[in-house]
Amino acid sequence: xxxxxxxxxxxxxxxxxxxxxxxxxxxxxxxxxxxxxxxxxxxxxxxxxxxxxxxxxxxxxxxxxxxxxxxxxxxxxxxxxxxxxxxxxxxxxxxxxxxxxxxxxxxxxxxxxxxxxxxxxxxxxxxxxxxxxxxxxxxxxxxxxxxxxxxxxxxxxxxxxxxxxxxxxxxxxxxxxxxxxxxxxxxxxxxxxxxxxxxxxxx
Amino acid sequence: xxxxxxxxxxxxxxxxxxxxxxxxxxxxxxxxxxxxxxxxxxxxxxxxxxxxxxxxxxxxxxxxxxxxxxxxxxxxxxxxxxxxxxxxxxxxxxxxxxxxxxxxxxxxxxxxxxxxxxxxxxxxxxxxxxxxxxxxxxxxxxxxxxxxxxxxxxxxxxxxxxxxxxxxxxxxxxxxxxxxxxxxxxxxxxxxxxxxxxxxxxxxxxxxxxxxxxxxxxxxxxxxxxxxxxxxxxxxxxxxxxxxxxxxxxxxxxxxxxxxxxxxxxxxxxxxxxxxxxxxxxxxxxxxxxxxxxxxxxxxxxxxxxxxxxxxxxxxxxxxxxxxxxxxxxxxxxxxxxxxxxxxxxxxxxxxxxxxxxxxxxxxxxxxxxxxxxxxxxxxxxxxxxxxxxxxxxxxxxxxxxxxxxxxxxxxxxxxxxxxxxxxxxxxxxxxxxxxxxxxxxxxxxxxxxxxxxxxxxxxxxxx
Numbered sequence: 291x292x293x294x295x296x297x298x299x300x301x302x303x304x305x306x307x308x309x310x311x312x313x314x315x316x317x318x319x320x321x322x323x324x325x326x327x328x329x330x331x332x333x334x335x336x337x338x339x340x341x342x343x344x345x346x347x348x349x350x351x352x353x354x355x356x357x358x359x360x361x362x363x364x365x366x367x368x369x370x371x372x373x374x375x376x377x378x379x380x381x382x383x384x385x386x387x388x389x390x391x392x393x394x395x396x397x398x399x400x401x402x403x404x405x406x407x408x409x410x411x412x413x414x415x416x417x418x419x420x421x422x423x424x425x426x427x428x429x430x431x432x433x434x435x436x437x438x439x440x441x442x443x444x445x446x447x448x449x450x451x452x453x454x455x456x457x458x459x460x461x462x463x464x465x466x467x468x469x470x471x472x473x474x475x476x477x478x479x480x481x482x483x484x485x486x487x488x489x490x491x492x493x
Numbered sequence: 494x495x496x497x498x499x500x501x502x503x504x505x506x507x508x509x510x511x512x513x514x515x516x517x518x519x520x521x522x523x524x525x526x527x528x529x530x531x532x533x534x535x536x537x538x539x540x541x542x543x544x545x546x547x548x549x550x551x552x553x554x555x556x557x558x559x560x561x562x563x564x565x566x567x568x569x570x571x572x573x574x575x576x577x578x579x580x581x582x583x584x585x586x587x588x589x590x591x592x593x594x595x596x597x598x599x600x601x602x603x604x605x606x607x608x609x610x611x612x613x614x615x616x617x618x619x620x621x622x623x624x625x626x627x628x629x630x631x632x633x634x635x636x637x638x639x640x641x642x643x644x645x646x647x648x649x650x651x652x653x654x655x656x657x658x659x660x661x662x663x664x665x666x667x668x669x670x671x672x673x674x675x676x677x678x679x680x681x682x683x684x685x686x687x688x689x690x691x692x693x694x695x696x697x698x699x700x701x702x703x704x705x706x707x708x709x710x711x712x713x714x715x716x717x718x719x720x721x722x723x724x725x726x727x728x729x730x731x732x733x734x735x736x737x738x739x740x741x742x743x744x745x746x747x748x749x750x751x752x753x754x755x756x757x758x759x760x761x762x763x764x765x766x767x768x769x770x771x772x773x774x775x776x777x778x779x780x781x782x783x784x785x786x787x788x789x790x791x792x793x794x795x796x797x798x799x800x801x802x803x804x805x806x807x808x809x810x811x812x813x814x815x816x817x818x819x820x821x822x823x824x825x826x827x828x829x830x831x832x833x834x835x836x837x838x839x840x841x842x843x844x845x846x847x848x849x850x851x852x853x854x855x856x857x858x859x860x861x862x863x864x865x866x867x868x869x870x871x872x873x874x875x876x877x878x879x880x881x882x883x884x885x886x887x888x889x890x891x892x893x894x895x896x897x898x899x900x901x902x903x904x905x906x907x908x909x910x911x912x913x914x915x916x917x918x919x920x921x922x923x924x925x926x927x928x929x930x931x932x933x934x935x936x937x938x939x940x941x942x943x944x945x946x947x948x949x950x951x952x953x954x955x956x957x
Contacts, residue, residue, distance in 0.1 A: 294870070295854060301877045302847040313839035313881070313945045316955040317874035331944060365594070368947040385941070387836035423834065443948045468834055470937040 292394075292451040294322050300391065300451070309451075310389035310423075315443075324448040326401065330383040330425065331442035332472045333372055334361035346483050347490060353478040361474055371439040374409065374432040382428040383472040385443065389423040392461040395452045398426060404446055408434025411447045420454060421461025424469040595936050596648060598943040599659045600666070602884035606700045607670045608813045617644035617669045619662075630661050632668035644669045656888055656935040660697070660704040667693030670812050687727045688804060694732050695805050698739055699814040704889035706736050735801055827882060827890035831934060837887050838941035839879035846876035878952060881945035882938070891935045 292300070297320060300309035311325060319326040341359050348356070361381060366372060374380060390396060396418040400411035413429040428447065432438055440446065465476045477483070597619050604616040622629065631647040646665040652658045671692065697705040713729035722728040827837045843849075853869040861869075 294874075295850075295857070298850045298853070298873050298877060302850045304847075310835060312836055313879040313941065314841075314877060315879065315945065315948070316952045317871065317878055318955040320874045320877070331940075368944055385944070387838075387941075389835060442944065443951070470836065470933055 291323055292453060294320055296453075297323075297325060297451060300394065303391075307391050307393070308389075309391055309394065311386050311449075313386065315385075319445065321448060324399070324450045326445040327398075327426070327447045327449055328385040329372075329428070329440055329442050329444045329446045330385040330472070331366045331368070332383055333364040333366070333430075334381040334472050334474060335364055336361050336379050336381075346477060346480075347487055349487075350478050350483075357474055357476075357478065363472075366442050368442060371441055373437050373439050374430055375437045376408075376432050376435055378432050380430045381472045381474065382430050382440075384426045384428070384447070387423075387425055387470070388418070388449070390418060390420055390462075392420045393454045393457040395420050395454060396449050397452070398428075399448050399450060401446055401448055407436075407438055408432055409438055409440075409446075418449070419462035420458040421463065421467075423467060425471065427466070427469070427473055595656070595940050596652075596659055596662075599656065599884050599888065599939055600646065600662050602943075603660075603663050603666050603700055604669075606815045606885065607666065607696075608815060615644070617646045617666065620645055620647055622647045622649050630665055632665040632672075644672070656932060656939060657891060658708050660701040660885075660888055660892075661708055663697035663700045663705050664693045664709075666700070667696035670696065683724045686725045687722075690726050690732065691735055691801055692804060692808055694736055695739055695808060696812060696814060698736050699743060701885065702740070702744060702889060704885070704892045706733075706740065707892050709733070709736070739805065827887055828894040831887075831890055831931070831938070832894045834934065836934070836941060837882060837890060837938040839881050839945050841877065842880050843876040843878075846873070849873040849876045879945070881942045881949055884939045884942055887938045887942060888935060891931050894931075 297309070300307070301311065301314075303309070311327075314325075315328065319328075337360070341356050344353070344356055344360060346353060364372065372380075372382075388396075398412050398416040398418060400409070404411065410431045410433060411428050413431060415427075415429065418426065426449075430440075465479045466473060600619050601616045617632075622631070629647070630649060630652075632644070646662060646669065648662070652661075668689070671689065694705075694709075709729070710733055713733065722731075726732075826840070831837045849869070850873045853866070853873045856866050856869050
């Protein structure tokens with residue numbers, strides 16, 4: 291795991307070995323072994339009406355539309371609150387654009403201050419591959435009992451870095467690369483679903 | 494009507510019907526997706542809508558072969574005869590404030606570059622065009638309310654999310670700035686109107702440089718206005734001439750000049766293709782002025798028959814256009830980031846960050862005191878922090894990258910601008926795709942830069 295000095299080294303390295311995190315607003319974001327990430331201003335809020343169920347064996351086109359219907363967009367200005375109610379689930383995004391070097395992996399963690407309020411920042415997808423670039427999507431959930439107001443620009447998460455023993459031969463180049471805003475699931479692009487659809491065609 | 498023109502009209506009808514059907518389908522899908530708040534999918538439809546509009550213009554232009562002007566005239570007549578109101582009605586139901594968010598941010602950034610002896614307090618407002626597509630950028634007359642002057646600039650509906658087209662707003666901002674400075678157009682005086690257009694082009698060029706000139710040419714060569722003047726506007730080719738001349742004076746031997754030189758070649762080649770077909774009518778700044786002419790243009794026209802340069806000099810005294818602050822990165826630097834797909838919203842102003850980190854590592858290696866290590870760590874952390882970029886610089890950077898990436902762009906422009914493009918659809922698709930792929934990155938950069946600007950005070954608070 292990398293220390294603050296290692297992280298500073300990466301942030302000022304030249305060429306492809308450079309870790310890019312932009313905009314980096316304040317020195318306070320650089321912690322002893324992590325970088326704090328802020329909340330962006332674009333959210334996707336889950337809504338249950340209109341979609342009976344998300345079934346991956348439906349046709350790809352139908353699945354794309356259904357997945358899009360599963361959330362709606364909320365875009366805030368500075369100073370506007372995003373209220374996450376108890377048991378609500380929403381997608382958010384980092385304010386920062388991140389580009390990982392090919393020899394560094396990272397893990398996204400919620401900040402403890404929010405954890406203590408019952409707000410989780412990611413559900414399960416906290417691993418950032420070497421070579422990833424784009425904004426990282428938060429999976430925000432309120433496990434507490436009170437609605438919580440979140441403001442774009444707040445430090446809500448932290449990114450810890452790990453050096454690989456060798457450079458990744460095949461760095462991340464998949465469906466979420468270069469995402470620049472809160473991005474819905476693209477599970478419809480998983481290649482195994484094509485096989486399943488052929489093997490067990492939807493009725 | 495001669496037979497070939499009748500045939501031409503029939504073909505124009507057929508193509509219009511086909512394209513409008515596609516246009517309507519796309520609009521239906523776009524409106525539906527926006528109703529459902531599915532912005533990402535709607536945005537992809539918007540790109541198709543924009544392509545279809547341009548394609549419509551080009552296909553009709555190519556129909557005429559050697560008689561491009563005649564074709565444009567037919568196209569305009571045919572288009573006016575078709576009921577576009579249903580399409581228009583649907584577009585009017587879009588969620589305008591949401592759609593205009595990024596473009597409004599950009600407009601405000603452009604406005605902030607203007608200062609004048611008279612107060613330019615309020616930035617103009619932005620609205621979507623009330624006309625059916627293809628609609629135009631336009632400055633609308635002002636009115637007064639309790640808080641002062643209200644100025645509205647109209648943006649074509651399909652351009653709300655096309656950041657490479659936004660620098661065209663600078664021209665309209667120029668109209669607003671001049672109206673505040675009491676330099677007003679005259680409905681029936683072509684000379685005054687034309688002078689104002691040249692003046693607004695000049696102001697826009699000073700704010701946006703190539704980011705104004707290039708989209709202007711991009712659009713102009715696809716429309717009849719490139720060849721034909723109206724009572725309100727001189728022919729666009731003359732406006733391009735004037736801007737290229739001013740580019741040399743304003744920007745000197747810089748990157749911008751290189752771009753302008755390349756553009757001059759495009760312009761010349763287009764002119765060669767249309768040799769003998771372009772009415773050789775010069776801007777009438779040399780004609781005598783009517784009584785209604787404003788003092789600035791009357792004096793200009795009376796004393797200097799072709800005195801655009803003097804008009805520009807007077808504007809320099811009346812309306813000051815602030816250049817980007819010297820601490821800001823050049824558009825070329827931002828263009829380098831955009832070229833790598835990196836968000837261009839912010840920059841690191843401290844170029845000694847690397848040296849500061851190395852000094853910290855060395856101090857730790859040498860067993861320096863805890864206090865000195867702590868001070869060096871603080872300095873290194875501060876050095877890696879960012880400042881927001883100027884929204885105008887971001888879009889200018891996008892243009893610079895867009896033009897530098899491939900020399901074939903100019904060939905494509907020429908192909909699109911002439912009726913001999915054998916594989917027009919392919920050329921058009923390639924051209925628009927190149928532009929379109931930048932939209933999302935630039936939109937995100939502009940939006941993030943505006944947000945960063947709003948909360949940049951956070952850094953000072955943290956330092957206390």
